[in-house]
Amino acid sequence: MTNKEKYKNAFSVLHTSDDFIMEVEKMKNSYKKRKRNIVAAAAAAVAMCVVVGGSTSAYACNVGNIQRHVQIWLKGDQTDAIMNISSDGSVAEYEIIYQDEEGVEHTINGGGVAMEGVSGEERPLTEEEIMTYLNEPDVRYEEDGSVWIYCKDKKMEITDKFDEEGVCRVQVQGEDITYYITAYYKEGWNMSNDKFID
């Protein structure tokens, strides 16, 4: 028996599961349905743009303020916090106040707008949209040079996963969504729900 025959004989034991073709058919049908829904929803398309930064400037003419007790994920730990949301009618600013294990108070600030419809009219992010954003994966560059990805209660060190150009691409599986994260060593990162963005 030749090496090729031996190899083929050994690997011929690998078989897909019985419902393999049925699963693909289901995926096909789901794709068709999704495509139809996208066409139907096109007229009312909503695009969201989140802008996050360390800005702490207050809006001069707030038209809405909300305070909530929330739980957010910080470095893999669920943490009680107070979230203040203020809005001037076009931009939402949020402030997250929480205490660490030693009782030291910390504040995270950010803000965002959503652009709606074909005209791109801006509106403030809702409370729910901000919470969704806050619970998405996060990449942290630590002082000791290590790099970590956090997604709710999960975390993983990716320090050794950067290539020669200092780029690391990681796919993170959320509860019902996949995140494609491209991290640039100590130079930030970006994330998409359908592909790696370079």
Add this chain to the structure above:
Amino acid sequence: MKTDLKKLMECYQQNLYAVAYNVCKNPEDAEDAVQDTFLQYYTGNYKFESEQHIRAWLIRVTINKAKNANRTFWRQNKVSLEEYMETLTFDTPESEHLFETVMEMPQKYRIVIHLFYYEDYSIKEIADILHISESNVKIRLSRGRTMLKEILKEEWDDDK
């Protein structure tokens, strides 16, 4: 040309699954990679020159998707090689030994070995599929063969 998806699945699902498993060493991820590949074929607007072109495309996309599965680090239901091998029925102990030896090799060697010995691809074709140079394929193939020979000894012949 574009072939009917059902025919393609009947023709290639087992081969693609073997390729995917070879890359990601996890049966569920391998199956997901192959299903995603077929779905991409179905949804994409691709034009192929021949059946061989389709086959090479399917293998390349499956390999990439299986590699992506490896990057997903909190996969659920991960089955170890040992656990999975217990579910497989090998014809001979030598076949089982060969399978296990290949799967213990580093990924970059075993995928080249697999494409050469299982898919009957030439060095040039493997280089095209993996987007690496022919000399790189030759080196990986040579090192892979050496690893196999060292462990399998008389169970693996010297390749000429």
